[in-house]
Amino acid sequence: MSEPKKKKTIKRIIIDVDKCNGCQGCEVICSAFHATPQYSSNNPERSRIRVIRDPLADIYIPVYAGEYTAAECAGRDKYMIDGKEYEECAFCRASCPSRDAFKEPDSGLPLKCDMCESDPTLDEPMCVQWCLAGALVFDVREEEVEEEEQEPEELDLGIEALANRHGWETVLAAVSRLSKKDD
Amino acid sequence: MRYAETGFNLEIDLTRGNIERVATDPELTKLHLGGLGTNAKLFWDRVGPEVSHFDPENLLIFGTGLLVGTPAPSSNRTVVSSISPQTRLFAFSIMGGFFGPELKRAGYDKIILRGKSEKMVYLWIHDGKVELRDGEHLRGLGSLETAEAVRMELEEPNAAVSSIGLAGENRVFFASIEQGRSSASRLGLGAVMGDKNVKAIAVRGTKDIQISDPMAFMKLCNESLHYIKEREKNPVKGVMPILAGLGSPQEMAVDDEKWHTENFMWGNARTRRKGFWTEDIAEQWSHTMHTMRTRLLSCYNCPMKCGAAISVDSRLCSYMMKCFSKLTYTMGAFADLDFGLRIAQKATEHGVDAFSAPQTMAFAIELLEDGILPASEFPGMPEDSEGRFYWLLDKIVRREGIGDVLADGTHWAAERIGNGAQAYAHNNIKKTEQLPLKLGMLNHMYFLMYSTGEKVNITQIEGNFPQAPFMTREENEEFTKDWPHVPDDRFKRWFEDWELRGENSIPNYPHTEAACEIVNWQEQMHYIDDSIGLCAGLSSFPLKPPFHIHNIPTLISAGAGLEMDEETLKFVTRRNRDLVRANNIRRGMRREDEKPPEDHWKRRFPELEEQLLTDYYLFKGWNEDGIPTEESLRELGLDYVAEEFLETGILKAGGAAAAATGGAS
Incomplete structure (x- = not known):
């Protein structure tokens, strides 16, 4: 019989853009929660969730801050949905050089949503607690993760392929030369 | 360190194009809080009775409430003050939306406009950078068109913009100042903005707003949200749907308009249409609402959804509407709802008040x-x-x-x-x-509110006390069971004893003393909101709101770091109330100006009404002509008002003897 499967906790915020009515309460409470000392100030510019608002276009999209990226994508996307024209990269979570979103206004350092990680743990992130409109709904589920067999990693396979073609000596010399160049 | 407020005002001299950032005196915050209170103080100090509405010396102030921009739900209100072209009195018109918090974050509590610009300009405030920019190219644009044009020009899609349309430019006496989701519509302040040649004010702010006692403040905010959630699940029973919940009247959400269309007057506020609301009409109007209303909308940091995006053509949202403007054009023109929502789009772009405009056309x-x-x-x-x-x-x-x-x-x-x-x-x-409302029996409490209100708008005075008793005493008692909002338990007894008919009914019950207290309480709550910037919709307007006289003092002390308790708050509010009145007394307002429309009720009681008004004046610490007495003014620390009134003969020395000591608290 197989070993008991590993479990991974998936935290999720379900964003119902049809229910958002643009109050920015999520931004207020996010920035207040993350202020030091906690709640001593608020400023939506520091929030890790931003509502992209364009009232005349009927656009209200809460977007969470994701990973920092040093370089912007090679190209940009622009969505059109039901006749609504969303701004460039509207749905992207990255703190990215291409835009101002998700950066500390003073330092420019990237902001990232941490799901209000704190001690003691909150039942729900603050933005969800403050969204009485129900546009933000929190759920947690556990996913079983397959114990993967020790399959050769992609890199191993690649290097093996190179050695088969050029011989180990040549490949090692090339690696050594290139790694010195990087210093 | 200043908490909740920024401690700075922007002073703009439009005649000379001069802009100054001026530190404010923290003592004034203690004396008047902010918003309406400090606006009234500025008017007293700077705008004498000789200044008329279109004089350059008239000020136009955009004043944020003390708690605006803090996490307190609905603390987003901006009080716009000026001398009104309509009333010729000190006017205040209040808007929610997004403007106030943005201004606070830019680092200012108020914008004070004086003088007149030679050319059409707009004001651009971006944190520390403030400039008057050429606005000639915006001339003739609608209010929303202007806001969009300004945002495009500044490349600031998130700027909050207050603007005027053609009506303001042409100094229409009931021109509004529009802000997209909200507006300062009453009393023609858009005309003053147009007279000053200011087409728009755009604001973008990116600074922090500080809280004095974060944990105590947040506890109250979280409790209020929890209360709102529960309160919305449990509407007050036995009252009409728009009054059962919180917020401003839920006109955008509620389709059933039987009550308004059959009880309010059509045309020039004269024609009642009993039996108007048929099944066909209900179906047709619901269809209109469901096709044209694309989304319910909130103001900044508020969980209520009192506004709506209305779509009248191919655009996704043509304009934003709220409250009773839904019906005023329809009923003024004896038309249908489709017409009302369509013409309101044009009226909003032109920037006119949705009560006065259709009434004037009718x-x-x-x-x-x-x-x-x-x-x-x-x-x-x-x-x-x-x-x-x-x-x-x-x-x-x-x-x-x-x-x-x-x-x-x-x-x-x-x-x-x-x-x-x-x-x-x-x-x-x-x-x-006024609202096109004509009723049968005099309601003596509403008589007092209509007569003495200086916002000149009933919805800004009424609120926390039910408009009528229930059918039975048992229902009254059911209502008072969970009613901690009242200042004290006497208010519960008065309500429990109140009857629809019989000895304990209007206009004789609640008896005079109780009527004065009830009216005073309701007005007091509005004056508190208007100084701290909470929306009436979560405080002074609905039944059983989350914010009330017992928790607001903590909100102020924890938020702004002022020492505050109930007695102090009532006292400061009385001071603000009397300062507003002092501005108007100085401009000539007297007892004879304080009356509801002749035909507001069919059954009137002239002697009773005169006596009530006198009693209420005395209760408020005013003399029989409605002028705050010397004694009352000095008690409130408004000696400078007393002295001017004595000097100019508005008050006679020793005249205070005519009035009993102010009973209002």
Whole structure:
């Protein structure tokens, strides 16, 4: 019989853009929660969730801050949905050089949503607690993760392929030369 | 360190193009809080009775409430103050939306405009950078068009913009200042902005707003949200749907308009249409709402959804609407809801008040029909009612032909027209058009509120006490069971004993002392909101709101770091109330100005009403002419008002003896 499967906790915020009515309460409470000392100030510019608002276009999209990226994508996307024209990269979570979103206004350092990680743990992130409109709904589920067999990693396979073609000596010399160049 | 407020005002001299950032005195915050309170103080200090509405010396102040921009739900209100072209008195008109918090984050509590610009300009405030920019190219644009044009030009899609349309530019006496989701509509402050040649104010702020005692403040905020959630699940039973929940009347969410369409008056506030609300109408109007209302909308940091995006053409949202403006055009023109929502789009772009504009147009139609205005004054006006309203709106906002006369509102237009037209301007208080409501039996508490309100708008005075008792005493008692909002338990007894008919019914019960207390409490709550910037919709307007006299003091002390308890808050509010009144007394307002429309109730009681008004004045610490007494003014620390009143003969030395000591707390 197989070993008991590993479990991974998936935290999720379900964003119902049809229910958002643009109050920015999520931004207020996010920035207040993350202020030091906690709640001593608020400023939506520091929030890790931003509502992209364009009232005349009927656009209200809460977007969470994701990973920092040093370089912007090679190209940009622009969505059109039901006749609504969303701004460039509207749905992207990255703190990215291409835009101002998700950066500390003073330092420019990237902001990232941490799901209000704190001690003691909150039942729900603050933005969800403050969204009485129900546009933000929190759920947690556990996913079983397959114990993967020790399959050769992609890199191993690649290097093996190179050695088969050029011989180990040549490949090692090339690696050594290139790694010195990087210093 | 200043908490909740920034401690700075922007002083803009439009005549000279001078801009200054001025530190404010923290003592004034203690004395008057912010918003309406400090606006009234600035007017007292700087705008004497000799200054009239379109003089350069008139100020136009955009003042944020003390707690605006803090996490307190709904603390987003901006109080716009000026001398009104309609009332010629100190006016305040309040807007929610997004402007106030943005201004606070830019680092300012108020914008104070004085003088007049030679050319059309707009003001751009971006944190520390403030400039007057050329606005000539915006001339003639609608209010929302202007806001969009300014955001594009500045490349600031997130700037909050307050702007005027054609009506403001042409100094229509009931022109509004529009802000997209919200507006400062009453009393013609858009005309003052137009007179000063300011087309728009755009603000973008990126700074922090500080809280004095974060944990205590957040505890209250979280409790209020929890309360709102529960309260929304448990609407007050036995009252009409728009009054059962929180927020401003839920006109955007509720389709059933039987109550308004059959009880409020149509046309020039005269015609009641019993039996109007048929199944066919209900179906047709619901269809209109469901096709044209694309989304319910909130103001900044508020969980209520009192506004709506309305779509009248292919655009996704043509404009944003709220509250009773849904019905005013429809009922003024005897038309359907589809018409009402369509013309309101044009009216919002032009920037006019949705009470006064349709009332003035209906007034014009009546004058035409009754031969007081000749048909020759209406060249080319269509025959149908809807076409006439579009035609009249256009003439008014351009001040063309008869539109120039009508643009002064019903009171001043009637004065210009003469020929008996005054009798047609019948629905005014202090020269300003009111809700088209005509009732049977005098409600003595509403008599006092209508008479003495200086916002000149009943919804800004009424609120926390139910408009009528329930059918039975048991229901009254059920209501008072969970009613901690009252200042003290006497209010519960008064309500429990109140009856629809019989000895304990209006206009004799609640008896005078109770009536004074009830009116005073309701007004007090509005004055608190208007100084700290909470929306009436979560405090002074609905039944059983989350914010009330017992928790607001903590909100102020924890938020702004002021020492505050209930007694102090009541005292400060009395001071603000009397300072607003002092501004108007100095401008000539007296007892004879304080009366509801003659026809507001069918059954009137002239002697009782006179006695009530006197008793209420004395209760408030005012003399029989409605002037705050010397003693009362000195008690409130308004000695400078007392001294001016004595010097100018408004008060006679020792005259205070006529008034009992102020009983209002």
